[in-house]
Amino acid sequence: MRGLVANESMKIYNRKLTWILLLLLVAITIGASVMGKINSTNTENWRAETTQLVQLYEERSKITETPRTARIDNENKLNIAKYRLENDIPTPPANPWSALLTTAGLIEMVIIFTIVIAADVVAGEYTAGTMKLLLIRPHSRTKILFSKYIAASLFAVVMLALLLVCGYVTNALLYGFGDIHITDLFLNQQGQIVQQNVVVQVIKMYGLSIIPILSYVAIAIAISTVLRNSALAVGISMFIMIVGNSMIDATSKFEWLKYLPFANSDISLYIFHIPARPEMTVGFSISVLLVYISAFSLISWIVFKKRDVSI
Amino acid sequence: MNQTPVVQLQHATKRIGNRNIVNDLSFDIPAGEVFGFLGPNGAGKTTTIRMMAGLIKISQGDVVINGHSIAKDFNKAIRNVGAIVENPDLYKYLTGYQNLKHYARMVPGVSKTRINEMVEIVGLKEKIHDKVRTYSLGMRQRLGIAQALLHHPLLLILDEPTNGLDPAGIRELRNYLKRLAHEEGVAVFVSSHLLSEMELMCDRVGVLQNGELVSIQSIQDFVHKGGASRIFVTVEPAQMEQAKRLIAAADKTALPTEHPGQLFIQMNKQEIPKVNKLLMNAGIQVYSIQTKEQTLEDKFLEITEEKKCVD
Numbered sequence: 001m002r003g004l005v006a007n008e009s010m011k012i013y014n015r016k017l018t019w020i021l022l023l024l025l026v027a028i029t030i031g032a033s034v035m036g037k038i039n040s041t042n043t044e045n046w047r048a049e050t051t052q053l054v055q056l057y058e059e060r061s062k063i064t065e066t067p068r069t070a071r072i073d074n075e076n077k078l079n080i081a082k083y084r085l086e087n088d089i090p091t092p093p094a095n096p097w098s099a100l101l102t103t104a105g106l107i108e109m110v111i112i113f114t115i116v117i118a119a120d121v122v123a124g125e126y127t128a129g130t131m132k133l134l135l136i137r138p139h140s141r142t143k144i145l146f147s148k149y150i151a152a153s154l155f156a157v158v159m160l161a162l163l164l165v166c167g168y169v170t171n172a173l174l175y176g177f178g179d180i181h182i183t184d185l186f187l188n189q190q191g192q193i194v195q196q197n198v199v200v201q202v203i204k205m206y207g208l209s210i211i212p213i214l215s216y217v218a219i220a221i222a223i224s225t226v227l228r229n230s231a232l233a234v235g236i237s238m239f240i241m242i243v244g245n246s247m248i249d250a251t252s253k254f255e256w257l258k259y260l261p262f263a264n265s266d267i268s269l270y271i272f273h274i275p276a277r278p279e280m281t282v283g284f285s286i287s288v289l290l291v292y293i294s295a296f297s298l299i300s301w302i303v304f305k306k307r308d309v310s311i
Numbered sequence: 312m313n314q315t316p317v318v319q320l321q322h323a324t325k326r327i328g329n330r331n332i333v334n335d336l337s338f339d340i341p342a343g344e345v346f347g348f349l350g351p352n353g354a355g356k357t358t359t360i361r362m363m364a365g366l367i368k369i370s371q372g373d374v375v376i377n378g379h380s381i382a383k384d385f386n387k388a389i390r391n392v393g394a395i396v397e398n399p400d401l402y403k404y405l406t407g408y409q410n411l412k413h414y415a416r417m418v419p420g421v422s423k424t425r426i427n428e429m430v431e432i433v434g435l436k437e438k439i440h441d442k443v444r445t446y447s448l449g450m451r452q453r454l455g456i457a458q459a460l461l462h463h464p465l466l467l468i469l470d471e472p473t474n475g476l477d478p479a480g481i482r483e484l485r486n487y488l489k490r491l492a493h494e495e496g497v498a499v500f501v502s503s504h505l506l507s508e509m510e511l512m513c514d515r516v517g518v519l520q521n522g523e524l525v526s527i528q529s530i531q532d533f534v535h536k537g538g539a540s541r542i543f544v545t546v547e548p549a550q551m552e553q554a555k556r557l558i559a560a561a562d563k564t565a566l567p568t569e570h571p572g573q574l575f576i577q578m579n580k581q582e583i584p585k586v587n588k589l590l591m592n593a594g595i596q597v598y599s600i601q602t603k604e605q606t607l608e609d610k611f612l613e614i615t616e617e618k619k620c621v622d
Contacts, residue, residue: 129400308367
């Protein structure tokens, strides 16, 4: 099994496309972190600044046609800012950990790149005709498919780790290494404002994101196996991802949508307490995604095992 | 050496829809034999190979390799098989060596030494660390053979192996395959439409047409048995008409060819002295009598034509 995974990884890392994606990931991470620094304001007088923010958030909350997620996010920020002033809790100094939370949206890029690679691991072998020589070895098709899953998932985790490390290093160069005991105000599951360790939040954000990323690995490989076409697999997976983002607001209106992967694949909704529905928790989302991962894996397994290889 | 055949096809049938692509195919290949599999395009040669390699399901019957059914005991059966199916489709973005390493990792017990040995045998030492993308078709064919033989298979299946090889390469391959079979006892199954090649390479040939085995016999029998030879008799041009009449009187048909004085007669070789005597006695000057053996190609066309007429 280890040999099979080594083979699949060799095939992933020996392609130019992979290195272009990794390079892009590094460049965009550095770029986003630097942009964050340029846009950040100086926090010498946190009181004056927070007062200013409260005004800004109040202005924004008067605009009625903002999407639900943005509205709630604004509300949360307003509440935290007010709480900060009332309880005299200063904003934490600029530090790499808080910056990593701000740039957590880049995880979406990891998902896109993962889709590009995962969509090719099965379909690519059909297109190139290499599937025949791969399957006439003393290994069951189950094992071969599974090794492809593992290699694609490992690649996704490598990209996520690269994003984290690269983001941290860039921000550390900008703000210093940062205190690992640093705390900030967050809303907990019940919507109460509490002080929490920022590093723990970063670990939660990036760590839990592995599950949505793996669900896209499963979707991309399933489509790739069934259709044997990488381009279609990339296209459909991306479409699901893009539609998924716009489905978060719809989920607040239709309860059954919460059982689809869409509104469950963004962990930041839970870090910043903007769940699509009040009853949805991070545990619920992870469970839903795990069910989808199993379902998609099952589909690709059945198809891959049964199919006649005639191209 | 094992007395049971290395591979046994037992009423192997592949049905797609209502059509039998391959119908009730039964034959054995013993160790140490080069078996040629002939047939026009679309006869079902590649489908048969795919069944033998476990790439497609067998609708009816079975293929047994070294005592193990490919359908029921895939891993044990396929361990003894090395193959190129259709084209030598290898990973173009990997080097030749990486390709071999890839396949070596999939079978236990293939050492680095063995890889290097195979590289040496197929004559790719200079280019083995180049990307396969840069290889010519002939080089890919060689690499394909190297990957098929890495694990010392008992059965080697090659689909159109001389494709893309130059004449010197073809001769080299032919000698190598013969040596492999006759000295190392490998059963070699070769499909081809290059009939002249088969004549020089195979011990036995099977002819497939419309998915059915229409003939299976040793190469000597296949070429020589039955069937009249083509005899060319050259006489003094002025006496040609007389010679023609004499031969006609002996119940043979002599046809003039484009060469002056040459007559074409279809008859058994044993009859040559009789005809010669007839002509001599009549005072006809005979300059030469040439026998053209029927080539495999003639024989092949004959068999497949006959079959068509019967159908």
